[in-house]
Amino acid sequence: MRRFAFIEPPDLAAATEALARGAGKAAILAGGLDLLGEMKDRIIEPAAVVNLKTVRGLDAIRFEPDGSLRIGALATLASVAAHPRLGREYPAVAQAAQSVGSVEIRNVGTVGGNLCQRPRCWYYRSPLHKCLKKGGDVCFTTVGQSRYHAILGGGPSYIVHPSDLAPALIACDARITVVGPDGTKDLPLEQFYVLPSVRLDHETILKPGEIVTEVSLPASASADGGTRSRFLKFREKDSFDFALVSVAVALRLQGNSCSAARVVLGGVAPTPWRSKEAESAIVDRSIGPRSAAKAAAAALADASPMSHNEYKIPLARTLITRALLETADQGTGLAPS
Amino acid sequence: MSGRAKRRAFTRRAFLKGIGLGSVGATVLAAPPSKGTRPAAPAGTGRTLGPGAVAITLKVNGVARTLRVEPRVTLLDALRDRLDLTGSKKICDRGECGGCAVLVDGSPVLACMMLAVDARHRAITTVEGLSTGGRLHPVQAAFIEADALQCGFCTPGFVVAAKALLDEVKTPTAEQVREALGGHLCRCGTYPRIVEAVRSAAGRKG
Numbered sequence: 001m002r003r004f005a006f007i008e009p010p011d012l013a014a015a016t017e018a019l020a021r022g023a024g025k026a027a028i029l030a031g032g033l034d035l036l037g038e039m040k041d042r043i044i045e046p047a048a049v050v051n052l053k054t055v056r057g058l059d060a061i062r063f064e065p066d067g068s069l070r071i072g073a074l075a076t077l078a079s080v081a082a083h084p085r086l087g088r089e090y091p092a093v094a095q096a097a098q099s100v101g102s103v104e105i106r107n108v109g110t111v112g113g114n115l116c117q118r119p120r121c122w123y124y125r126s127p128l129h130k131c132l133k134k135g136g137d138v139c140f141t142t143v144g145q146s147r148y149h150a151i152l153g154g155g156p157s158y159i160v161h162p163s164d165l166a167p168a169l170i171a172c173d174a175r176i177t178v179v180g181p182d183g184t185k186d187l188p189l190e191q192f193y194v195l196p197s198v199r200l201d202h203e204t205i206l207k208p209g210e211i212v213t214e215v216s217l218p219a220s221a222s223a224d225g226g227t228r229s230r231f232l233k234f235r236e237k238d239s240f241d242f243a244l245v246s247v248a249v250a251l252r253l254q255g256n257s258c259s260a261a262r263v264v265l266g267g268v269a270p271t272p273w274r275s276k277e278a279e280s281a282i283v284d285r286s287i288g289p290r291s292a293a294k295a296a297a298a299a300l301a302d303a304s305p306m307s308h309n310e311y312k313i314p315l316a317r318t319l320i321t322r323a324l325l326e327t328a329d330q331g332t333g334l335a336p337s
Numbered sequence: 338m339s340g341r342a343k344r345r346a347f348t349r350r351a352f353l354k355g356i357g358l359g360s361v362g363a364t365v366l367a368a369p370p371s372k373g374t375r376p377a378a379p380a381g382t383g384r385t386l387g388p389g390a391v392a393i394t395l396k397v398n399g400v401a402r403t404l405r406v407e408p409r410v411t412l413l414d415a416l417r418d419r420l421d422l423t424g425s426k427k428i429c430d431r432g433e434c435g436g437c438a439v440l441v442d443g444s445p446v447l448a449c450m451m452l453a454v455d456a457r458h459r460a461i462t463t464v465e466g467l468s469t470g471g472r473l474h475p476v477q478a479a480f481i482e483a484d485a486l487q488c489g490f491c492t493p494g495f496v497v498a499a500k501a502l503l504d505e506v507k508t509p510t511a512e513q514v515r516e517a518l519g520g521h522l523c524r525c526g527t528y529p530r531i532v533e534a535v536r537s538a539a540g541r542k543g
Contacts (some may be wrong), residue, residue: 003388006408006454010383018383033450036411037431047388049408051455054383078444102520103498105432107444108451239519 001036002045008054012179012211015050020181020209022048028211029053030074030110033101034117041127043118043134052112058213059110061086067219073112073212077165078103080111089222092229092248096168099233102240112212115166115176115192116204119159119270120242121149132157133200146306148244151313153269157196158306161203162242166193166272167264168231171248172221180210189215193271203271227252230327232319233266243267245312247319251327256286258328263299268316275299278320287328289321296320386454393457397422398466404453412456413437413448416463424464424493435521438494439463445498447520464493467500476500479538480531487525495521499535508539 007026009015019026027046029035030053038044052058058074061083069090071080080086080097087094100106100114123129123140130136141149141158149158166189174189192204199205206212219225229250235241246266252259263278278299285291296317303313321333386393387408394403395412397420404419413430416422416439425448428436432450439448440462467474476499479485486492495518502509502517509517514535515528523531 001409003407003409005388006386006452008384008386014383029452029455032452032455033432033447036450036452039409040430048385053455101432102435103501103517104435104438104445104447104520107441108446239515 001039002042004039004046005048007048007050009050009052010054012055012213015052015055015211016180016209018048018050019211022046022050022208024208026050026208028116030113031076031108032113033105033109034113037125038118041125043125043127052211058112063089067222067224069217069222071111071215071217073115073214074110077101077106077109077111077114080165081106089224090168090172090217090229091223092168092171092231092250093165093217095231096164096233096246096248099164099231099243099246105240111165111215114163115169115189115215116206116212117162119203120162121159124159133159133196135201141306145308147308148242149306149309150269151300151303151305151309151316152265152273153195153271154304154306155197157200157270159196159203159270160267161193161269161271162267163272164231164233164243164246164266167246167266168229168248169215169217170272170274171231171250171262171264172217172227172229173250173262174215174217174221176212177214177216178206178210179213180207185210190272190274196270221250227260228327230323232323232326234315234319245316245319247316247323249320249323249327251282251287251324253287253328256288256328256330258282258285258287263295263320263324265299265316265320268303268312275320277301282324287324287330289325289330289333292321292324292330292333293317295324391454393454395420395453395456395461396459397461398463399460406453408452408454410453411449412439412451412453412461415453415456416448416461422463422465425497426490426493428490433522434491435494435498435518436491438497438521440497440501443501443504445501462497464497467496474500475538475541476503476535479534479541483530483534483537485527485530485534486523487527491521491523491525495523495531499531499538502535503539509536511536 007018026048029049029051058072060072061075077097077100123131132139139157170190176189176192178185221227231248233243233246248264250262261279261282263275265273278295281295281298325333390405390407426436428434430449432447437448438445441459514532
C-alpha cells in the first residue's frame with residue numbers, strides 16, 4: 001500500500017471538502033474492506049483517505065411514522081441483518097445483508113460500501129492487467145476466462161456488479177441520497193448504477209467529492225404496506241462467497257394473483273439488473289410453476305453468454321422461478337425427489 | 338515476564354527477527370527525510386494523520402499501548418510487528434481466510450482489513466487476551482481436548498470467533514457454529530472437530 005494521509009472530518013461538509021481538495025486522489029473509507037483490498041493490490045493509490053466514521057449519525061436505521069425506512073450509509077451489514085422490524089417489513093433486504101461475506105465482514109462492512117464496491121473481476125483486481133476499466137484498451141474477459149462475468153448488459157466491459165444488497169434494495173423501490181459539492185441529490189437506486197457503455201471508469205453516477213449518505217425505502221414496499229419480498233443467492237462456496245447469480249423479488253399479491261412485481265438480478269450484469277420482461281410476464285397473472293417459469297424465461301431471453309458462463313442462464317432462471325414461487329407460498333419449484 | 342520465559346533465550350521468532358534486522362536498517366536509511374509527520378489540517382476540515390508515522394494508542398487486551406505507525410499500517414501488522422502479539426495470523430491478507438480475526442468491542446473483525454489508526458478508541462482483544470492468569474479460555478481448552486487442530490495456523494482466528502459466538506449464544510447448535518465460523522478456512526480440514534470443540538466449550542466457566 002502506498003502512503004496516504006488519513007483525514008477525519010467532523011461533518012459531511014468537511015468530508016466533501018476534503019474529497020474535493022483531493023481532486024480525485026482522495027478516497028472514502030467506510031468499513032474499508034473493499035478499499036483496503038484495492039489499495040493493497042495497487043488498483044487505486046489515493047493520496048488521502050477520508051474516514052466517514054467520524055461523521056456522526058450516518059449509521060442510523062430508522063422507521064419514519066409513515067412506515068418508510070431510512071438506512072444510513074454507515075450502518076453495518078450486521079446491523080441491517082439483525083434489525084427485527086427491518087427483517088419483518090423488508091425481508092429481501094435483511095436476507096441480502098445476511099448473505100454478504102462472513103460474520104467478520106458483516107460486522108465491519110457498511111451499506112454504502114456494499115453499494116459502491118468495485119467489481120471482483122480477476123482482471124480488474126489483478127495488478128498485472130491494465131484492463132479497459134483501468135484505462136487499458138481490452139476487456140480481458142473477451143479473450144480470457146469469463147466464467148464469473150456478464151450474460152446481460154455487457155460491453156465493452158463484462159464485469160458483474162458484486163453487490164447483494166443492491167438488487168434487494170432496488171426490488172424494494174429504494175432511493176439513494178448523495179451529498180456532494182453541488183448539494184444533495186436523491187434518486188432511485190436503480191438510476192444510481194450505469195452500464196459500461198455509458199461510463200467505463202465507474203459503475204455508478206458518483207463524481208469525485210460525492211458521498212452516499214442514505215438509502216430510503218417506501219412504506220408501500222414493506223410487508224405492512226402489502227408487498228412481499230425475498231432474496232435468493234447462489235454461490236460457488238456456500239460458507240461465504242460473492243453471488244454467481246442472485247435474485248430479489250418484491251410482489252403485491254391478491255390471493256395468488258400478482259398485481260405488481262419487481263424482479264432484480266445480481267451477478268449477471270455490470271449493474272444490478274432489473275428485468276421488466278419478467279415483471280410484465282407475471283403481473284396480472286396468478287403465480288404458479290408455469291407462470292413463474294415463463295417470467296424467468298422472459299428475464300433471460302436477451303442473455304448472451306460468453307465463452308465460459310453459459311451456466312448462469314439456467315441458474316438465473318431457476319432462482320427467479322424459485323423466488324417467485326416461494327414469495328407467493330407456492331413451493332420451491334423443485335421436482336419432488 | 339516469568340522466569341521460564343526469560344530462560345527461553347533463543348526462540349524461533351527472535352531468530353527470524355534478528356536476521357531481518359539488516360534489511361530493516363536499509364529501509365530506514367533509504368527512506369526520504371521526513372518533513373514533519375503531521376501536516377496541519379485547515380480549520381474546520383477535521384484532523385489529518387500522516388502520511389508519515391503518527392503516535393496512536395491502542396487498547397489491546399485491556400492495556401493501553403502507544404506506538405507510532407503510518408496510517409497505511411493495518412491493525413494486523415501493528416499487532417504482530419509492533420506489539421509482538423503474533424497470535425493473529427497473516428495468511429491471505431485480503432479478508433478471505435479469517436486467520437487474523439480479533440475482537441473489536443467484543444465483535445470479531447478481520448485485522449488485516451482494518452487500519453490501525455481506525456482501531457483507536459476501540460477495545461481490541463487478541464487470542465493472547467483470552468486466557469486469564471495462565472488459565473486457558475474454555476474454548477482453547479476444548480480445542481485441545483477435541484484435538485481440533487493439526488498445523489494450528491488457523492486456530493487463533495477460529496478460537497477468537499468462537500469466543501465471540503459463545504458470548505452471544507450460550508449453547509449454539511452445530512449449524513450456528515458453522516455459520517459463525519463460516520469465514521474461517523482450515524486447510525487441514527479439521528472442521529468437524531472444531532464444531533465439536535466449540536459445542537463442548539459451551540456453558541463451561543472460564
